[in-house]
Amino acid sequence: MNGRTRDDVEVSHNHDHNRYELWVGGELAGTAEYEEEPDSVALTHTVVRGQFRHQGYSSMLVKFAAEDIIASGRRIKPYCSYAAAYLGKHRELSHHVSWPQEAR
Numbered sequence: 001m002n003g004r005t006r007d008d009v010e011v012s013h014n015h016d017h018n019r020y021e022l023w024v025g026g027e028l029a030g031t032a033e034y035e036e037e038p039d040s041v042a043l044t045h046t047v048v049r050g051q052f053r054h055q056g057y058s059s060m061l062v063k064f065a066a067e068d069i070i071a072s073g074r075r076i077k078p079y080c081s082y083a084a085a086y087l088g089k090h091r092e093l094s095h096h097v098s099w100p101q102e103a104r
Contacts, residue, residue: 008024008025009022009023009024009057009060010022010023011023011060011061011064013065013068018033018034018035018036019031019032019033019034020032020034020061020064020065020068022048022052022057022060022061022064024052024057028049029048029049029052029057030046030047030048030049030052030057030058030061031045031046031047031061032045032046032061032062032065032080032083033045033046033080034065037074037077039074039075040069040074040075040076040077040098041069041072041074041075041076041077042077042078042079042100043062043065043076043077043078043079043080043083044079044080045080046058046061046062046080046082046083048061058082058086059086062082062083062086062087063086063090065083066083066086066087066090066093066096069096070093070096075096075097075098076093076096076097076098077097077098077099077100078097078099078100079100084099
C-alpha cells in the first residue's frame with residue numbers, strides 16, 4: 001500500500017524491513033517499525049528525523065500504518081508511545097486496537 005498526502009510526501013509499507021516509511025522530497029524522513037503477530041500488528045517504534053519534527057509527519061505516518069493494518073483485517077497493538085497517543089486521540093479507531101498493558 002502506498003499513499004500520497006502532499007506532492008512532496010509519500011508514505012509506504014516496506015515489507016522487507018517490517019516498517020512503514022515516510023519520504024519528504026525523496027528523503028527518508030521517518031519510520032514506524034512493527035512486528036507481525038497472528039491476528040495483529042504490534043507497532044513498536046516510530047521515529048521522525050529532527051528536521052522533520054513538529055510538522056505533522058508523525059501523525060501522517062501512524063495514520064497510514066493504522067489504515068493499512070486495519071485494511072489487512074488485523075488489529076493494532078501500540079507498544080510505541082507515539083502510536084499509543086495517536087490512537088488514544090482517534091477514538092474512531094478504538095475498535096481496531098488491542099491495548100497492550102505497557103502502552104496504557
